[in-house]
Amino acid sequence: MNTPNKLTLARVIMVPFVMLFMVFDFGLGNYSILISLAIFILASLTDMLDGKIARKYNLITTFGKFMDPLADKFMVIATLVTMCAVSGNSIYGKFLLLSTAIVIFRELAVTSLRLVVVNADGVVIAANFYGKAKTVTQIAFIIIAMLETFMKNQLSIDLMRIPSYVLMAAMSFMTLMSGISYCKSYWKYISLK
Numbered sequence: 001m002n003t004p005n006k007l008t009l010a011r012v013i014m015v016p017f018v019m020l021f022m023v024f025d026f027g028l029g030n031y032s033i034l035i036s037l038a039i040f041i042l043a044s045l046t047d048m049l050d051g052k053i054a055r056k057y058n059l060i061t062t063f064g065k066f067m068d069p070l071a072d073k074f075m076v077i078a079t080l081v082t083m084c085a086v087s088g089n090s091i092y093g094k095f096l097l098l099s100t101a102i103v104i105f106r107e108l109a110v111t112s113l114r115l116v117v118v119n120a121d122g123v124v125i126a127a128n129f130y131g132k133a134k135t136v137t138q139i140a141f142i143i144i145a146m147l148e149t150f151m152k153n154q155l156s157i158d159l160m161r162i163p164s165y166v167l168m169a170a171m172s173f174m175t176l177m178s179g180i181s182y183c184k185s186y187w188k189y190i191s192l193k
Contacts, residue, residue: 008071017039018043022079037143044143076138102175117189131178144167
């Protein structure tokens with residue numbers, strides 16, 4: 001259980017707290033959203049750190065190869081689903097639900113594809129440019145959306161959520177492009193016979 005693996009497990013443990021503080025205010029009022037945001041940012045930083053430490057000090061393990069991408073997906077999907085739950089039936093909530101469905105579908109498709117490729121050739125599919133850009137836009141969207149929610153509740157003004165809509169569109173686009181890129185590169189491993 002080296003440092004990168006501990007950081008990965010810490011990320012998994014933090015995710016339910018992100019969700020809890022989004023759903024319940026625990027008597028903190030609107031500040032529970034800020035706590036949720038702070039925990040999410042901390043979890044995102046562990047995502048960046050664990051890989052860098054593992055590569056720099058040659059601490060790459062089978063557990064890390066398995067758990068790191070799983071922790072990333074859990075962090076993003078669980079947070080997006082919770083945001084959908086608290087967004088209600090607004091237009092924003094409906095667009096968020098659609099974007100979340102795109103993210104979930106892509107993650108399931110690419111994860112399934114990775115399993116097929118590793119079983120066929122023993123090749124572990126590394127993240128490409130689109131995969132990294134997808135992760136960045138997902139994290140950026142979640143941070144801005146949570147910040148907007150806090151500001152809207154704190155200042156009692158409707159901010160129109162323009163930055164959220166722009167980042168939501170970018171997140172959806174990069175998620176789709178990433179999925180298409182992986183499928184094009186590794187489709188040969190999927191037999192239709």
